[in-house]
Amino acid sequence: MTVRATPRALATATAALLTVGGLAACSTGDGGGKDPDKVDVVAAFYPLQFLAERIGGDRVAVSNLTKPGAEPHDLELNPRQVGQVVDAELIVYLTGFQPAVDEAVEQNGGDRAFDVAGVAPLLDAAAGGHEHEGEAGHEDEAGHEEEGGGKDPHLWLDPTRLATVGDKLAERLGRADPDHAADYTARAGALRTELTTLDTAYAEGLRTCQRREIVTSHTAFGYLAEHYKLEQIGISGLTPESEPSPQRLAEVAKEAREHQAGTIFFETLVSPKVAETIAREVGAKTAVLDPIEGPPAEGDYLSAMRANLQTLRTALDCS
Known part of the structure; x- marks a missing residue:
């Protein structure tokens, strides 16, 4: 997807990024995180935090860039949050959903970034409903304009898709912490069982x-x-x-x-x-x-x- 950040979000992210040099000077500089015994994971918003905590268990320390009660579409990062991205051992985000996060990851994420939008193709925004006259070509919340209304980021509302993301997240955690890779895989499998049960309840209930x-x-x-x-x-x-x-x-x-x-x-x-x-x-x-x-x-x-x-x-x- 081509992302065009909104002027407000881009300006905020740019201002925050200008402070990264000072933040990095105070950080470990190696992405090692605050707790040497845990993998430091930064999640962009709640469903990704849920996945990281369930699959990571007591082996991870998870922080969420979007505070409780805040609308994640409108997230703007302050310098401290950009510093979290700089120091994280793993950054879990969804490109095209939060332009300020996309910008920070592009500048600082490197190979520590895990984009869940790349796990499986996203649906078009019109999928699952009507496409109305005048909707094609509008800007979505990511600030980018695409024919047909762009891509829908809300993949976590299909529990089968979330289970697939969880499996891939377990692989990424295993690369960051090879000694406990089997534990991450086991927890992802247990979560997949719960999500499959949820999927069955929806299918039967509806x-x-x-x-x-x-x-x-x-x-x-x-x-x-x-x-x-x-x-x-x-x-x-x-x-x-x-x-x-x-x-x-x-x-x-x-x-x-x-x-x-x-x-x-x-x-x-x-x-x-x-x-x-x-x-x-x-x-x-x-x-x-x-x-x-x-x-x-x-x-x-x-x-x-x-x-x-x-x-x-x-x-x-x-x-």
Whole structure:
């Protein structure tokens, strides 16, 4: 993917990078991390932190560049965070999702960077839902413009894809810490078993639903929709805080009526106002469908995905 960072994010990253020389002078200079007995891993946002902690176990020290409650699409790095990237033994990120992270990794990551977007091809942004007139060629949250709306980064909402990323992450950790490579492989296998169980629960739980259309505040659920044969109707595009046009709101309201949607979904890290507007217009309820871009208020990725399944089953009238 060709990435064009937004001016704000690029300026922030550039300013931060100018301080790296001073930071590096105070660091170990060899990527050795703070704890010599653990692999120092920097994760760009929550699902990657979850993977690193589960697969790394007590052999890793994981830090997350995106703070709890922050919207990861809008992440800007301060000098301390750039210093974390400089010192990390392994940097786990997803290119095209967070331009400031991409910039820091390009400048400082070298062979310590693990790009999960390279594990398997990303879906087009329109996958799992409608492609509406006027959407092709728009800029996505990574600030790059591609025909058809770009690539969808939210691969972790398909647990089978996340399991594959976990297997590859175990390999990378094994290269960083060869003496414990078998432990990483074993933990990745155990996590794959849990993710396979989750996948089975979704497939069975969504097999017999009266409706298969989900109206979402932004199009984060393409992987989930594609994998479980649902249809996503996004109010806005990949950028969660983008303002949909009045024409787009009217289109979504029309589709929601046509599909007799009883629930309009909003998410945890952005305002529910637009979803509430559509819901009032069509006489529907609202409910949270978590894209799990940040850490859940309770539990972890697995419990958040199970909660999403129950929300979907209720909204879609699944027997």
